[in-house]
Amino acid sequence: MSRFMSARHISLDAYTPGEQPRNRKYIKLNTNESPYPPSNGVVAAVAEAARGLQLYSDPECKQLTACVAEFYGVSPEQVLMTNGSDEILNFAFVAFGDEEHPFAAPEISYGFYPVFAQLNRVPYKPIPLKDDFSIDVSDYENIGANIVIANPNAPTGLCLTLSQIESIVASNRQNVVVIDEAYIDFGGESAIPLVNKYDNLLITRTFSKSYSLAGARLGIGIGCQSLIADLNTIKYSTNPYNVNSMTMAAGIAAIGDSAYYRKNCDEIISCRSYTKRRLQSLGFAVTDSKANFLFAAHPTVGGKELYLKLKEMGILIRHFDSEPISNYNRITVGTREQMDALIAAIELIMKEGNIK
């Protein structure tokens, strides 16, 4: 740290992204990317957009916003496009959080939420999960704080139903409830239909997972017009050109090719069931994930040990070295071939360790 760092950031505990190694070709099951490439239409649209890179991107993101609004059945004024959904989540903390308006979130959830809170000096209230890692909805009713919940939750993959989400939103009308739907296309029920009923609901979405565009950085915020206007104020005070022209073109083409992405999601969902069954037959406890990852623990092979051994064998999964999930690993669902390689590697580790 330099001697110039502001005192208010000295203790900032920054987010640690999953490893993105470039030195070796891993089977990469650690950051929930899609195993499938973007559609040909997306690749062509990006190449075309590259021809106009001498110009700034459209700060209003008009064409893409209209396209996304139509796709989700809302008006363009209810949509804000951002540089990944991390950006819209940060905007929400900046716009709606302060000393009097803390954010509450499940204790085990996306690791970036407490970082956004700390960065923006917003008090943060972690709410413990139940022993089975599920969220107790009654903990969030009338809580007197803004709320952020990933649905499905990460890294557990567990979902709340739409009526559970509605009861949280309805009982907190004086606060904003952010539902982070990064993984919703893999099985959960979206709360987007509720945005016309509740002015305190913000949905965030990403193109990083189901739309194979993690490297393009494209996120969405959907809420009532006035919430989106507030978030736009933050955007125009931070980075008006937050979405670059190539990414805008990629987003429009991706929405146009939704059938291709839906098919990929369906493949991932069926591969998730297959992999879950295989892991269970090896003795793993596996949560009922509705996301593009599994959350699994073995009674005798430690979580960290498994992560390190698989890494040596060229397979990356995500380990969180914190209680009560240190025995678990989060495993992205890839292709059937990748999952077979994972299972074969785990079988070998168990055989070598004489584990039944």
Ligand code: PMP
């Ligand atoms: N929310 C959750 C729950 C996530 O796991 C991620 C991915 N790390 C994000 C949001 C952010 O995704 P992105 O910025 O790529 O849209």
